[in-house]
Structure formats: C-alpha cells, structure tokens
Amino acid sequence: xxxxxxxxxxxxxxxxxxxxxxxxxxxxxxxxxxxxxxxxxxxxxxxxxxxxxxxxxxxxxxxxxxxxxxxxxxxxxxxxxxxxxxxxxxxxxxxxxxxxxxxxxxxxxxxxxxxxxxxxxxxxxxxxxxxxxxxxxxxxxxxxxxxxxxxxxxxxxxxxxxxxxxxxxxxxxxxxxxxxxxxxxxxxxxxxxxxxxxxxxxxxxxxxxxxxxxxxxxxxxxxxxxxxxxxxxxxxxxxxxxxxxxxxxxxxxxxxxxxxxxxxxxxxxxxxxxxxxxxxxxxxxxxxxxxxxxxxxxxxxxxxxxxxxxxxxxxxxxxxxxxxxx
Numbered sequence: 001x002x003x004x005x006x007x008x009x010x011x012x013x014x015x016x017x018x019x020x021x022x023x024x025x026x027x028x029x030x031x032x033x034x035x036x037x038x039x040x041x042x043x044x045x046x047x048x049x050x051x052x053x054x055x056x057x058x059x060x061x062x063x064x065x066x067x068x069x070x071x072x073x074x075x076x077x078x079x080x081x082x083x084x085x086x087x088x089x090x091x092x093x094x095x096x097x098x099x100x101x102x103x104x105x106x107x108x109x110x111x112x113x114x115x116x117x118x119x120x121x122x123x124x125x126x127x128x129x130x131x132x133x134x135x136x137x138x139x140x141x142x143x144x145x146x147x148x149x150x151x152x153x154x155x156x157x158x159x160x161x162x163x164x165x166x167x168x169x170x171x172x173x174x175x176x177x178x179x180x181x182x183x184x185x186x187x188x189x190x191x192x193x194x195x196x197x198x199x200x201x202x203x204x205x206x207x208x209x210x211x212x213x214x215x216x217x218x219x220x221x222x223x224x225x226x227x228x229x230x231x232x233x234x235x236x237x238x239x240x241x242x243x244x245x246x247x248x249x250x251x252x253x254x255x256x257x258x259x260x261x262x263x264x265x266x267x268x269x270x271x272x273x274x275x276x277x278x279x280x281x282x283x284x285x286x287x288x289x290x291x292x293x294x295x296x297x298x299x300x301x302x303x304x305x306x307x308x309x310x311x312x313x314x315x316x317x318x319x320x321x322x323x324x325x326x
Contacts, residue, residue: 058157062268063324064167065278067286072279075120078147084117087132087146091226093249094307095152105129108307109150112169112271112291115299116148119287133223135201138162141274148284149272152246154203156267164277165270166284167321169291169300173263174207175244177232179256184239186261191215197228197237203267204241217241225250232257243267248311268319285321292318 071079078084088109089096096109114124132140137149141163154172155165176191178184184194187207192214198204200221208217220237222228229250231237240247244263251257271288273280291299300318309315 061155061157061160062168063322065281066323067289068282069286074277074280083128085128085147086113087140087149089151090131111303113150116287134199154267155270163272164275164281168268168319170269171319172243172245175247175263176260177247178239178260180258194238196239197231199225252311
C-alpha cells in the first residue's frame with residue numbers, strides 16, 4: 001500500500017468501509033441461531049484471577065482429560081438452561097464470521113460449536129453466541145459469562161493454569177502477514193524497525209515479547225485480529241503476526257497481502273472452559289472423538305474441506321488427541 005492513504009485490496013474506500021464495518025460489528029449483540037436470541041458481546045476490563053501454571057512444570061499442555069459421555073454438574077446446568085453459551089469470533093473469515101448474504105454465523109469453529117450443542121442438547125441450533133475479543137477469552141470463562149470458548153484459542157502452559165482445554169482440534173503456528181511488495185520475509189531480522197500489529201492477549205504478542213527482532217509492537221495491539229488487517233490496509237502497520245490459520249484467512253480477504261516465511265513451532269487450538277468444569281471437558285473430548293472419526297468422511301474433514309482447504313491445503317486430518325490420567 002502507498003502511504004498516502006490508498007488501500008490495499010478490498011476495492012479501495014468502499015471495501016475498506018466493509019472491513020471497518022466488520023470490525024465495528026463486535027459491538028452488535030449476537031443472537032442465537034434460532035430466532036429470539038439474547039446474546040451479546042463479552043468484554044470489560046475485569047479479569048478474574050486464575051491459578052497460574054508454571055512453565056517449568058508444564059511438560060505437555062495439550063494433554064487433556066479422557067473423553068466421557070457422562071453428565072456432571074456443568075452439563076446439567078447447560079441442559080437446564082436449554083442453551084449452550086459459546087464465546088466465538090464473528091470476524092475471522094472461514095473460522096467464525098457472519099455471512100453477509102444470510103446474516104448467519106459460519107465457519108470451522110462454528111461447526112464445532114454446533115456439534116457440541118447437538119451432543120449435549122440434541123439440537124445444533126441450541127446455542128447463544130457471544131462475540132469475544134481475543135483479550136477477553138480467559139476472563140469470559142473465569143467470570144462464567146460463557147460455557148465454552150471456541151475461537152481459534154491456542155493451548156499453552158500459561159493458559160492451562162487459567163482455563164481448562166479440550167484435546168487439540170487444529171494445528172497452527174505463528175506466521176507473519178505483510179504486503180506482497182514488502183521487504184519483510186518472515187519472523188526474522190527483517191522485522192527490525194517495522195510496525196507489527198498483534199492482538200492483545202494472543203500467543204503472537206507473547207512471541208514478540210520473547211523475541212521481537214527489533215519490531216515495534218507494544219503500541220500496536222488491538223482487541224481483535226481483523227483490526228490488524230484494517231491497520232495494515234491503512235498503512236498504520238507494516239505487518240501482522242498471528243496464527244498461520246488466521247493469517248491465511250486474512251490473505252484470502254485481501255489479495256494484496258501474503259503470508260511471509262514459515263510458521264513457528266506448532267501450536268494447537270482447543271475448546272476452552274472454566275477450570276472447574278471437568279465434566280464438560282470430558283464431554284467435549286468425547287464429541288471430538290466422534291468428530292474426528294470416519295477418515296476422509298469424518299465431520300472434521302468435511303468441515304476442513306468446506307471452510308479451510310482452499311487457503312490451507314494439504315492437511316490430511318486432525319491432530320492426534322493426547323490425554324492425561326486426571
């Protein structure tokens with residue numbers, strides 16, 4: 001992009017208006033898939049305190065509780081309410097986004113939410129969706145504002161002391177997104193002096209805290225990843241660091257940008273719940289067992305082909321689950 005305010009991709013000013021509208025739509029309450037919803041955005045500055053897991057004692061954060069179809073107190077609460085309250089994104093193309101033609105939430109993460117609701121409540125539409133900024137995923141669970149977060153959330157040692165995770169359902173890695181003509185070649189020294197946008201509370205931010213390569217990023221944090229794409233298009237940032245899956249979806253939205261270099265060390269997405277909801281974790285893991293089953297005809301592979309294969313080709317299946325004894 002030129003620095004004179006012209007926009008990359010998205011059809012100039014008209015396209016940028018769409019991008020800004022999508023980012024602003026986080027302020028619009030989300031509804032249930034069925035009519036008459038009462039969902040809304042989850043946010044706020046209050047952060048409940050969780051027991052922090054020490055990195056030196058965290059050997060295998062992806063190991064979750066073994067799957068089970070048994071009910072428990074948190075399952076009973078969801079059944080009594082008759083709805084699963086799910087924290088999601090509505091601006092991540094092909095993961096969790098609102099289809100402008102239908103007004104419905106769609107994407108890979110949304111399909112998984114629907115599978116969980118169908119298993120617990122017998123109805124994939126028995127969901128109240130609530131939009132959650134990246135930085136509010138953990139507080140929303142700790143404060144019991146949602147039952148689950150299914151929002152491209154990476155399992156790591158820091159977070160397993162704050163929330164409980166299912167087994168992994170997707171593999172990603174941090175990757176740089178930049179204009180095609182940029183001299184930036186990846187997560188390396190070419191970031192020196194460059195303005196890099198990241199989402200607050202993301203693993204990308206943690207990566208830059210560990211190794212910034214001289215990038216300028218502390219004043220370029222935003223609540224949601226789509227805001228980074230908007231900043232990139234406006235010339236307010238030189239690059240974005242985010243999960244490779246999200247970077248690919250943003251590149252699909254704007255042909256003037258591309259992924260640079262290779263993803264960092266593999267990371268894994270998981271469904272997150274409150275730490276106390278162990279029965280819900282086990283139930284979600286059972287849902288994932290069924291979701292992965294069937295080879296090329298599994299629900300996981302069907303969702304992958306529908307939503308992600310065009311931008312993330314070559315994936316033959318989901319990550320293998322890991323379980324711990326308790």
